[in-house]
Amino acid sequence: MADISSLIKQFATEAVAGKIEIPENIKDKVLGGISDSIFDSVKQTAQKSGGIQQITELVTGATSASSSPITTLASKIFQSGVAEKLGLSPAVTSAITTMLPTIIDKLKDLDLDEVISAVGKSDAAQGALKKVATSIFGKLFGK
Numbered sequence: 786m787a788d789i790s791s792l793i794k795q796f797a798t799e800a801v802a803g804k805i806e807i808p809e810n811i812k813d814k815v816l817g818g819i820s821d822s823i824f825d826s827v828k829q830t831a832q833k834s835g836g837i838q839q840i841t842e843l844v845t846g847a848t849s850a851s852s853s854p855i856t857t858l859a860s861k862i863f864q865s866g867v868a869e870k871l872g873l874s875p876a877v878t879s880a881i882t883t884m885l886p887t888i889i890d891k892l893k894d895l896d897l898d899e900v901i902s903a904v905g906k907s908d909a910a911q912g913a914l915k916k917v918a919t920s921i922f923g924k925l926f927g928k
Contacts, residue, residue: 794820796891797884805880811871818867819881823889826859844893850886859885 797819801807807815830836842848843855850856860882868878 790820790824793823793888793892796888797823800884800888801881805877805884807877811873814871815867815873815881818863818871819885819888822863822867823859823885823892825862826855827892829858830855843889846893850890850892853886853889856886856889859889 794816797816801816801819827840830839839848839854843850843853863882863885864878867873868881873881
C-alpha cells in the first residue's frame, strides 16, 4: 500500500479534478501542498494533549471533517505555507480550503494502523491510539 502522503495526494487530486482551476505549471506543487498540509495537521494534532482522541474521532466518524480542529489547522497551514508561497489567487485558495473537509473525510478510508504509524512519533502515542481504536472497533464489532 502506498504511504499516507501519497494517498492523501490522490484524495486531493480526485476532489479538485474539474472543480478548481489550478495553473498547470504549479498543479503538482499545489496538490502536494494540500497533502502536506493535511498530513502536517494530523501530525501536529497527534503531538498535542487530546490530539490522539481528535484523530480517533475524525477517523471513526465521531467528528465530522468540517467541524474538526484538524481541518481548521490544515486550512491555516495550506493558506500560510502553500498558497502564499505559490502565489495562488484568493479565489483558488478559498476553493481549495473549502474542499479540505471532503479530502480529510477520506481519512476514514485509510488503514488505521498506517495512520498510527505515520503520525505517532512516540511509542506511547502509537499505543494510546491503538488502545482507543481497539476499544472503538471492539464495541462496533462486539469483540
